[in-house]
Amino acid sequence: MPTPSSILAGRERALAEVDLEAIRHNVRRLSRDLPAGAVHCAVVKANGYGHGAVPVARAALEAGSRWLGVATATEAEELRDAGLDAPVIIFGPMTGAELERAARARADVVVWSAPFARAALRLGARCHVKFDSGMGRLGVDEEHVRELARLLASGPSSLVGLMSHFATADEADTTFFEYQLGRFTALARELKAAYSDLICHTANSAATIRSPASHFDMVRTGIALYGLAPSNDDPFKDGLRPAMRLSSYVAGVRVVQPGQSVGYGRRFVAERPSRIAVVPIGYADGISRALTNRGDVLVAGRRCRITGTISMDQLTVLLPEEHGRPGDEVVFFGESSGERILCEEVARLLRTINYEVVCDVSPRVVRRYRGAAPAA
Numbered sequence: 187m188p189t190p191s192s193i194l195a196g197r198e199r200a201l202a203e204v205d206l207e208a209i210r211h212n213v214r215r216l217s218r219d220l221p222a223g224a225v226h227c228a229v230v231k232a233n234g235y236g237h238g239a240v241p242v243a244r245a246a247l248e249a250g251s252r253w254l255g256v257a258t259a260t261e262a263e264e265l266r267d268a269g270l271d272a273p274v275i276i277f278g279p280m281t282g283a284e285l286e287r288a289a290r291a292r293a294d295v296v297v298w299s300a301p302f303a304r305a306a307l308r309l310g311a312r313c314h315v316k317f318d319s320g321m322g323r324l325g326v327d328e329e330h331v332r333e334l335a336r337l338l339a340s341g342p343s344s345l346v347g348l349m350s351h352f353a354t355a356d357e358a359d360t361t362f363f364e365y366q367l368g369r370f371t372a373l374a375r376e377l378k379a380a381y382s383d384l385i386c387h388t389a390n391s392a393a394t395i396r397s398p399a400s401h402f403d404m405v406r407t408g409i410a411l412y413g414l415a416p417s418n419d420d421p422f423k424d425g426l427r428p429a430m431r432l433s434s435y436v437a438g439v440r441v442v443q444p445g446q447s448v449g450y451g452r453r454f455v456a457e458r459p460s461r462i463a464v465v466p467i468g469y470a471d472g473i474s475r476a477l478t479n480r481g482d483v484l485v486a487g488r489r490c491r492i493t494g495t496i497s498m499d500q501l502t503v504l505l506p507e508e509h510g511r512p513g514d515e516v517v518f519f520g521e522s523s524g525e526r527i528l529c530e531e532v533a534r535l536l537r538t539i540n541y542e543v544v545c546d547v548s549p550r551v552v553r554r555y556r557g558a559a560p561a562a
């Protein structure tokens with residue numbers, strides 16, 4: 187009999203494997219239809235949607251991305267601290283202190299108010315004016331965009347870009363998308379006549395895939411960079427390759443008898459003798475507690491149902507007869523022996539989107555990278 191330690195050698199309790207070749211493939215796919223001169227911005231905010239900002243950024247730049255997009259000054263600093271030199275743009279609002287850190291990190295910033303524009307001018311920061319073409323969050327209308335552009339153009343190199351963001355680019359009904367694109371197209375044309383070097387950009391992943399007319403000078407793709415479908419359907423249909431695979435392993439198997447229960451709240455009570463696998467991954471790793479008694483995993487390549495309450499560090503799975511042993515791999519999303527679970531499937535069960543499923547993979551989960559370029 188093998189000892190438990192020899193059975194389990196080589197497993198991580200919770201492992202996110204990220205395929206950097208998939209990232210490179212997705213960059214090439216997303217750059218395929220760009221007009222001459224237009225560039226790809228790899229959006230690596232939120233730790234690269236859970237995949238790891240720095241390794242993803244490196245792989246994206248290797249495959250031809252020219253810009254990196256983040257949401258906060260801290261995220262821009264992380265890229266600079268890792269030695270990445272590419273232009274970085276920070277999308278989110280910032281306090282004065284954050285703006286100073288952004289300028290020190292040589293990151294471009296997004297501007298939609300005159301006081302912020304003046305502070306950015308004083309710091310010599312490169313700015314992109316945010317046009318609210320219909321998102322209805324931050325950003326300003328045409329008139330205020332013109333004013334901000336004039337103000338920023340008084341600095342040596344402060345006026346760099348014009349940007350906007352789509353609210354419905356992933357939806358089947360394109361009416362509002364076309365409305366936003368029309369407004370952006372008109373304003374971009376007008377401002378480029380006055381400022382010929384202006385970089386105009388508005389496409390997220392969904393728009394990049396759907397509409398070449400939305401590409402302008404740069405596209406900013408997040409979700410599709412990671413091989414996930416912007417509309418939460420099948421990413422393979424759009425020629426994308428999912429980069430992340432999330433797994434754990436069977437730490438133990440027990441047989442419960444009729445009437446016996448498993449886990450907190452006794453949410454599973456056996457009606458017949460049942461084999462239950464205990465898997466050392468839980469909601470603190472990013473497996474939503476809402477998957478209690480729902481959702482499949484692949485145990486050694488075969489679909490099995492999550493059964494019983496998901497706890498912080500463990501969950502339980504009902505095993506079919508004769509299948510599943512301690513040490514077997516358990517895959518939450520990704521491929522295993524020709525079977526596959528997509529993040530999109532998990533997201534639908536949770537009534538959310540794939541973005542949230544990967545962002546939830548917590549820091550406690552070990553990241554392992556495949557396909558890294560050899561060190562120079």
Ligand SMILES: *Cc1c(COP(=O)(O)O)cnc(C)c1O
Nearest residue numbers: 229277351390391406407408409
């Ligand atoms: C996050 C973000 C994106 C990327 O959106 P995806 O739908 O993930 O492609 C693009 N632009 C801005 C301003 C963003 O904040």
